[in-house]
Amino acid sequence: KQEVTQIPAALSVPEGENLxxxxxxxxxxxxxxxWFRQDPGKGLTSLLLIQSSQREQTSGRLNASLxxxxxxxxxxxxxxxxxxxxxYLCAVRHHVDTDKLIFGTGTRLQVFP
Amino acid sequence: GEEVAQTPKHLxxxxxxxxxxxxxxxxxxxxxxxxxxxxxxxxKFLISFQNxxxxxxxxxxxxxxxxxxLPNSPCSLEIQATKLEDSAVYFCASSQSRQxxxxxxxxxxxxxSIL
Numbered sequence: 001k002q003e004v005t006q007i008p009a010a011l012s013v014p015e016g017e018n019l020x021x022x023x024x025x026x027x028x029x030x031x032x033x034x035w036f037r038q039d040p041g042k043g044l045t046s047l048l049l050i051q052s053s054q055r056e057q058t059s060g061r062l063n064a065s066l067x068x069x070x071x072x073x074x075x076x077x078x079x080x081x082x083x084x085x086x087x088y089l090c091a092v093r094h095h096v097d098t099d100k101l102i103f104g105t106g107t108r109l110q111v112f113p
Numbered sequence: 114g115e116e117v118a119q120t121p122k123h124l125x126x127x128x129x130x131x132x133x134x135x136x137x138x139x140x141x142x143x144x145x146x147x148x149x150x151x152x153x154x155x156x157k158f159l160i161s162f163q164n165x166x167x168x169x170x171x172x173x174x175x176x177x178x179x180x181x182x183l184p185n186s187p188c189s190l191e192i193q194a195t196k197l198e199d200s201a202v203y204f205c206a207s208s209q210s211r212q213x214x215x216x217x218x219x220x221x222x223x224x225x226s227i228l
Contacts, residue, residue, distance in 0.1 A: 032213045043117075043204060044219040051213045091156075099146060099169060099211060100158035 002027045002094050004104040012110045019077040021107045023090035028068050031093040034101065035064050035075050037086040044089065048075070080111045115139060117220035119205050120187075125226045126195050134223045135187040138207030144168070145188050146206040146217060147180060156204075162188065192225075200227045 003026045013019060023033070032051045036044040048057045048064040050073065056065040061078040073090055087108045091101035118137040126132045138145050147159040158172040162182040173180070177195075182188040192199055202224050206217040 034216055036219070043119075043221040044206075046216045046218055049214065049216045053213075089156075093213075099144065099161045099208075099217075100172065101146075101148075101156070101217060102158075103156040 002030075002092060002102050004090060004092055004102050006088075006090060006104040006107050008107060009105065010108040010110075012112065013080060015081060015111055015113050017080050017111075019080050019109070021075040021077070021088050021109070023073040023075070023104050025071045025073075025092050025102075025104075027094065028071050029094070030068065033064075033066055033073050033093075034091050035062075035073075036089045036091065038089060038106075039086050047088075080109075082111050082113055085110050117205055117207050117218055118187075119203075119220035119223050121223060122221065123224045123226070125228065127228050128197060129194055132192045132195050132199070132225055132227075134190045134203050134205075134225070136189070136205030136220060137187045138205070139209075139218055142207035142209050142218075144208045144211065145182055146208075147188075147190050148204045148206065150202040150204060150222070151200075159190070159203075195225075195227045197227050200225060 005024050007022045034049045035047045038044050050057050050066040063076040066073045087106045089106045090104045120135045145162040149157045160170045160173045160180050161168040165182050177193045180190045202222040204219050204222045206219045208215045208217045
């Protein structure tokens with residue numbers, strides 16, 4: 001059974017720091033992996049999607065990497081800003097399973113001025 | 114539309130009553146998914162559709178939950194005889210296809226409170 005874990009559970013940093021959020025999954029046979037952010041009381045905003053054949057994806061200050069064989073993905077946030085404060089979730093779509101996404105436990109990020 | 118639209122934003126029902134939630138996927142997206150978020154970050158997949166056909170319903174509690182996606186209508190998720198444990202945020206998502214490069218796009222959710 002696929003399990004997805006995120007470390008740390010919470011993170012509080014001053015503005016301007018570069019951050020690394022970690023996501024690990026127990027079964028390496030994934031189809032793709034998505035990173036989301038969730039603001040309080042809101043839905044999920046898709047940030048990046050990495051296909052199983054890819055090693056990384058970049059969008060602006062965000063860079064996500066994937067090491068499928070070791071069951072890990074990292075989300076790198078450069079030059080963090082208070083507007084980055086949110087909960088970050090990774091989710092994997094299992095290769096032999098259906099379309100369902102299996103979500104990690106989330107990292108709650110607070111960036112203070 | 115350009116976003117997944119879910120209504121209502123908040124729904125309050127007494128235990129035993131019926132609850133019905135709606136979702137309009139992004140225009141042009143053929144696949145619709147429903148997820149239940151219980152507690153803060155515990156997401157559970159419920160069901161997926163390809164157009165009006167059920168694709169995967171392995172996550173659906175069969176006794177009280179049902180869902181439909183009919184042509185020219187919003188998709189719906191209905192819960193009969195609600196229980197306290199049904200209190201959660203229900204998210205709808207849509208995607209253009211099942212290709213590995215297609216993300217699922219989520220709506221803002223419906224918060225269901227059972228009293």
